[in-house]
Structures are given as structure tokens and as C-alpha cells.
Amino acid sequence: MYAVELLFNKEFDEYVRKAWMHFDKEGISHFMNRFENLSPHITLAVYTDISDLEGFKEQLKIYFDNVSPLRLRFDIVATFPTSGTIFLAPTMTDQLQRVHKDYYKKLDKYNNQASIYYSPDQWNPHCTLGTQLSREAIAKGIHDVVKEFEPMDGIIERMSLVKIELSEEGNRNITIFEQSFES
Template identity: 45%
Template sequence: MTGDTPSSRCVKGLFNLYKAAYPDPAALSPESAWCPFESEMMIMYAIELFFDHPFEQYVREIWKGLNEENISSNMYEIVELRPHITLAVYNDISDLETYKERFYSFFGSVSSIEIKFDVLAVFPTTGTLFFGPTVTEDLISMHKQYHKEFSDLLEYEDRYYIPGNWDPHCTLAIKLSAEQAVEAMKYCYKDFRPQRGKIVEAGVVKLGYDSNNRLSSPTVYSVSIVGERGMAN
């Protein structure tokens, strides 16, 4: 990094904090480290909120750009992955067909949510670069209502997604070393502007892992979210 501009000082500061906390890149956990199980092939299920087309394409272009710049290819290469906010993650849903009926019923009664992404940040423990949304009452309410409706699945759920622990975000890159995190931040920072979008769809996504690497993320089924909510301030 050369020069002494506000952006260079920002990423240098991030780099120093990151290296101090995690001096050994090998010690960094991938985003999939929230899963307490490891096996040759591992399946989990995520409940994901999907965006309108313009914002989805905006995120996809970032994934593509990080890949083309040889900074990070992990999000770009996950099969069938869509930009999203994760609402819940389960190590098992024993009866997908019964859950499907309840899933359609719940999301058929909620409204779409206007959302603003104005934060670009990193989770150091997982090397995850992400967009953070403005956390509105509508977003928190949807999360709480979902967990109230599906409280019987709590024993199967990853604790980071339950009410009180949830940190909503849209992932741009994962498993970054300290150096990669700085380069990825610089790439996204140079043209960063707050983005507005809309949550218009919810899906049940089958997460396929090989050890700690996510290989695929196909949507098993999904439902459009209709109705309108107010714009995030």
C-alpha cells in the first residue's frame, strides 16, 4: 500500500488490528466454522432471505470482481449460491415436507422489507467480509417472529442465529487471511456507496460441505414475499 490517503489509513488500521488479533492466518476459522460437526460430506439447512434483482446483481459483481482480481474466489465458486441474509441455520430438518407447509404459511403472511446496506466490515474470527444492513424494527421483527413460529426447531439451530445473537449481514468473501482482508476491503472500498434493496423472497437452502469448505448452496424451495414495508432510514 502506498500513499497516505484516508482510505489507505483506513485499510492500514484494519490490517494492524486484524494482524494483532490473528497473527497466524492458519488459525482463522472459515465461515463454516459455526458448524460444530465435521465429516467427509456434511449437509445443513439455512433459511435465507433473498433480494431484488438490482441488489443481487450488485453483490454478484463484487464476487466476480474479487475472483478476477485473484483476491478471493470462494463465494464466486460455490455452486448455486445467491446473495442473501441468513435468518437461521439448522444441522437437520427431519421432515422437510412438513416444514415446507409451515414455511409457506409463515412467509406468505409477511411483507417485503426495504433495506439499506451502509456498512462494509470484517468478522476477523472467520475472515468474512460483508455488507451490514441498517437493522430496522421490520427486520428484527421478522427474525423474532420466525423463531417464535419455529421454536420447536431450536435444538437443531446454530446459536449464532437465535434472537439476541443474530448479526444480519450479506457476505462478500470468506476465509480471508489478514492480507486478503485488506486487499478485499480496498477493492470494495474504492467505489463503495450505501446501497438500497428489498427482501423479496425466502428460501430453504441445502448447504453442502466437504470438511470446512462449502461446495454447494442450492435452494430446495422458496416463496416470494409480497406486500410493502417502509424504506430503511
């Protein structure tokens, strides 16, 4: 499985990692904190497979050459209860919506391999704090996050194409391609 992830500035990255460590320490969820080579992110797209990886990377570079950093306001703490996920969600901006829709237009030849949950009509941009949680852990996690929550800006500064490996021994991201955005 592959994912295209939008990655944050140092301050927001550290803010999310602090939540991951708290969830791990408190026994709420260790999933995010122990996922090897994982960075806080918003997932733009997920692919079951990419048949032409070199061509795909070339198209990513061309597309993201024209993307500028995006400033997002994170003032929503929410959950996807069916997957046991707690996340921070940004206020949707025209710029974020345009980047997402244009991405799917420019890389449309790969859409048949993409997960529908990230398609333009289904996408809920979010930054995961914990996942695979029981209902009780969701309640505790939300309580802990909200207790000290302050709305915060995050700046998307770069993108990464990662290969995701899930296994009994541990989960990891393998970076295939990464590109910073130009101001």
C-alpha cells in the same frame, strides 16, 4: 446442513455478484463466486439437520405468507475477522428485527437444531462478499470495496430454504423450497 435465506431484488443481487466476481478475479477470494447455485442473501437461520423436512417446509410457507418485502439500506462494510469474512450489513429496522424474532417464535420446535449464531440474541444480519480470507486478503478486500462503495438499498423479495453441501469437489446450494413475498 440447511439454511433459510432472505433473497434480494435484481439490482442488489447484481451489485453483490459484481463484488464476488471482483474478489475472484483479483485473487482475494473465489469462495462465493464459485459456490454453485448461491445467491446473495441474508441468512435468517442455519440448521445442522431438519428432522421433519416436510413439516418444516409447511411451517415456512405459513410463516412467510404473512411477510412483505423489506427495504433495507446497506451502508456498512465490515468484517468478522475470526472467520475471515467481509460483508455488507444493513441498518437494522424494526421490520427486519420483527421478521427475525417472529420467525424463531413461530418455528420454535426446530430451534434445538438451529445454530446459535443466528438466534435472536446473537444474529448479525449481513450479506457476505468474501469468506475464509487471510488477514491480508481482508485488508485488500475492504480496500477494494470501500474504494468504490456507495450505500445502496436492497429489497428482500423472497426466501429460500437450501441444503448446503460442502465438499472437496465444490460447494453448492440445493434449493428445497422458495417463496416470494407479497406486497
